[in-house]
Amino acid sequence: MSSLVIQDLHISIGDKPIVKGLTLTINQGEVHAIMGPNGTGKSTLAKAIAGHPDYTITSGDVVIDGKSILELEPDERARAGIFLAFQYPSEIPGVTIANFLRAALQARLSEGEELDATAYYKRLYSKMDLLKIDRKFTSRAVNDGFSGGEKKRCEILQMAMIEPAFALMDETDSGLDIDALRIVADGVNALRGEKLGILLITHYQRLLNHIIPDFVHVMYDGRIVKSGDKDLALHLEEHGYDWVKKEAEATA
Ligand code: ADP
Ligand code: MG
Numbered sequence: 001m002s003s004l005v006i007q008d009l010h011i012s013i014g015d016k017p018i019v020k021g022l023t024l025t026i027n028q029g030e031v032h033a034i035m036g037p038n039g040t041g042k043s044t045l046a047k048a049i050a051g052h053p054d055y056t057i058t059s060g061d062v063v064i065d066g067k068s069i070l071e072l073e074p075d076e077r078a079r080a081g082i083f084l085a086f087q088y089p090s091e092i093p094g095v096t097i098a099n100f101l102r103a104a105l106q107a108r109l110s111e112g113e114e115l116d117a118t119a120y121y122k123r124l125y126s127k128m129d130l131l132k133i134d135r136k137f138t139s140r141a142v143n144d145g146f147s148g149g150e151k152k153r154c155e156i157l158q159m160a161m162i163e164p165a166f167a168l169m170d171e172t173d174s175g176l177d178i179d180a181l182r183i184v185a186d187g188v189n190a191l192r193g194e195k196l197g198i199l200l201i202t203h204y205q206r207l208l209n210h211i212i213p214d215f216v217h218v219m220y221d222g223r224i225v226k227s228g229d230k231d232l233a234l235h236l237e238e239h240g241y242d243w244v245k246k247e248a249e250a251t252a
């Protein structure tokens, strides 16, 4: 079993500190939800771990199986097992989902290794069956006129095909319609299991009515200020974030 260990992480954008000492261990098989008000650094955390160049890690470490990943390029981090979902890849005219996913998998192989076409389609169809996705879906071009739900379906399928050890899922603040919410929840529930650790970032409690997380963390002003289980999410739904802010400010 692998672990993704985030140790006292500090992240800046330009000169501005955003994440201010965040510590969290995600083991394969666990679903961790991070909740928190807008602007607390949730997306910053996910992007910095994935290796986005705009985010500078000023101190702390991110370690997989005892090895720091901070010196790795984004594609090397992906090969080390990290997948960043919900990045809304833009439209790719003329490239079908099937070919896009095939290229994404091929890119993860070592040089000279060839992705076998028969094996690829077998895997694709088994994942589509698992996720109850219609066979016609993968012959469409990536994001071409996709609804919110179809974008999510494409992303979940990509995650299923790549089989990462750790998925960082960042739900954007623009919110999900009911259809998209159900697709994300059903997808996560189908894929969760002992080989996958999930960091599910969300602004909204309602997603957690459908995905029961093992752990819930509240992030405020760049730190985790509270951790618990699913009941913490219910408490937040009922009471909002004001009490978290007061507690955090009282101890700061
Ligand atoms: P959250 O996901 O919790 O809503 P973000 O990580 O998106 O928070 O943002 C945290 C803070 O960093 C906010 O104050 C936001 O304005 C700032 N920020 C995020 N991205 C950028 C960026 N690319 N350039 C400058 N500031 C940014
Ligand atoms: Mg935000």
Ligand code: MG
Pocket (backbone or CB within 6 Å): 042, 043, 044, 171, 172, 173
């Ligand atoms: Mg965000």
